[in-house]
Structures are given as C-alpha cells and as structure tokens.
Amino acid sequence: MPELTWRLGDRPALDDRPVWLEIGFGGGEHLAEQAARHPDVLLIGAEPFQNGVASALRHIDERALTNVRLHAGDARELMEALPEDVVNRVFILFPDPWPKARHHKRRLMTQPFIAELARVLRPGGVLRFVTDWRAYAAWTLERMQGSPQFHWTAESAADWREAPSDHVSTRYEAKRLGDSAPLFLEFVRV
Numbered sequence: 509m510p511e512l513t514w515r516l517g518d519r520p521a522l523d524d525r526p527v528w529l530e531i532g533f534g535g536g537e538h539l540a541e542q543a544a545r546h547p548d549v550l551l552i553g554a555e556p557f558q559n560g561v562a563s564a565l566r567h568i569d570e571r572a573l574t575n576v577r578l579h580a581g582d583a584r585e586l587m588e589a590l591p592e593d594v595v596n597r598v599f600i601l602f603p604d605p606w607p608k609a610r611h612h613k614r615r616l617m618t619q620p621f622i623a624e625l626a627r628v629l630r631p632g633g634v635l636r637f638v639t640d641w642r643a644y645a646a647w648t649l650e651r652m653q654g655s656p657q658f659h660w661t662a663e664s665a666a667d668w669r670e671a672p673s674d675h676v677s678t679r680y681e682a683k684r685l686g687d688s689a690p691l692f693l694e695f696v697r698v
C-alpha cells in the first residue's frame with residue numbers, strides 16, 4: 509500500500525506530474541474516478557470528515573489507485589504546506605452553503621482563501637466551483653471577479669448550466685438539497 513496520507517508538516521512529495529486538488533471531497537467518489545481516468549495526474553484531496561476519508565480510502569483500495577494522496581483535515585492547512593504555482597486544477601464541488609446570513613462568514617470562498625487558491629495554482633490552472641445554491645454561486649462569482657488573478661471562462665449560460673463533459677457526479681449532488689440545479693463556474697488563473 510503506497511503512502512496515502514500526509515501529516516501536517518510533511519513536505520508534499522511533488523514530482524513532474526500535473527497536480528489536481530479536490531477540496532472537501534466528501535465520500536471521495538469524484539476524486540477516485542478522476543484518478544482512475546487520469547493515471548498520469550497526481551490527485552490530492554483534503555477532507556476533515558473522517559467517514560468521508562474512510563470512504564475515499566475504500567475507493568482507492570478497491571480500484572488499486574496509486575496516484576491519490578489524502579489530507580484528513582482542513583484544506584487550508586494543506587494549501588499552506590504547498591509551494592506556489594504547483595497545482596494545475598482545483599475542484600470545489602458542492603461546498604457547505606451556509607445559507608443563513610449570520611453564517612456566511614463560515615463559507616470557504618472568502619477573499620483570503622481565494623488569494624491562497626491563486627498562490628498555489630499555476631498560471632493557466634483552472635478552478636472548478638460547483639454549487640446548487642444560487643446565492644453561493646453569486647457570492648463566489650462576485651469575489652472571484654474581484655480578483656485580478658482569475659478570469660471567469662463562461663461565454664454563454666450553457667457554460668454554467670450544463671455540466672462540463674468531464675464532470676463526475678457526487679453523492680451530495682444527487683441529494684438535490686439546494687435551491688437550484690447545479691451551477692458550474694470555472695475560472696482560469698491569469
């Protein structure tokens with residue numbers, strides 16, 4: 509069994525492979541499927557929910573994947589341990605929406621977090637953000653468009669309404685808990 513998890517303080521063992529990062533991978537089904545489809549990519553996932561980590565380890569084991577590394581904790585800790593300009597793609601799929609106004613400060617997509625995403629993403633790297641909460645999509649769009657380091661790639665409504673061809677549906681997505689169909693926002697690191 510290869511080394512699958514990182515302890516804080518470990519220096520991530522990055523090599524020449526493209527690096528994709530999934531933040532809040534939940535049960536890990538998206539992470540494992542992308543890893544299986546892209547054996548030449550190193551997939552890194554961060555998730556503090558222990559049952560999710562256990563589920564992801566099961567997927568990794570069952571599919572004998574060797575190109576996945578997990579951080580069982582907050583993605584922000586993991587990102588701090590990464591050098592700048594090393595990540596090619598970031599996936600944030602259905603992050604906790606915190607719909608009540610008094611909880612908005614708990615949302616992941618704050619300005620400091622967006623600055624950290626810009627630091628670890630290579631120029632040309634892509635962030636995919638998906639939510640089924642209209643207000644969280646608008647919140648994210650406003651903050652991402654306020655960052656000169658990111659460019660929103662959408663050219664027509666189909667670009668945010670229709671799933672990209674390489675999207676892998678997640679367990680949370682299937683629950684349809686939001687107030688909208690999934691909204692797909694993609695941003696390029698300028």
Ligand SMILES: C[S@@+](CC[C@H](N)C(=O)[O-])C[C@H]1O[C@@H](n2cnc3c(N)ncnc32)[C@H](O)[C@@H]1O
Binds near residue numbers: 534
């Ligand atoms: C609504 S769930 C969606 C899970 C998964 N992406 C899916 O689509 O099935 C949001 C996930 O983000 C995780 N999460 C919340 N804050 C996080 C953080 N700071 N770093 C990493 N994961 C986080 C939660 O533990 C939870 O599993």
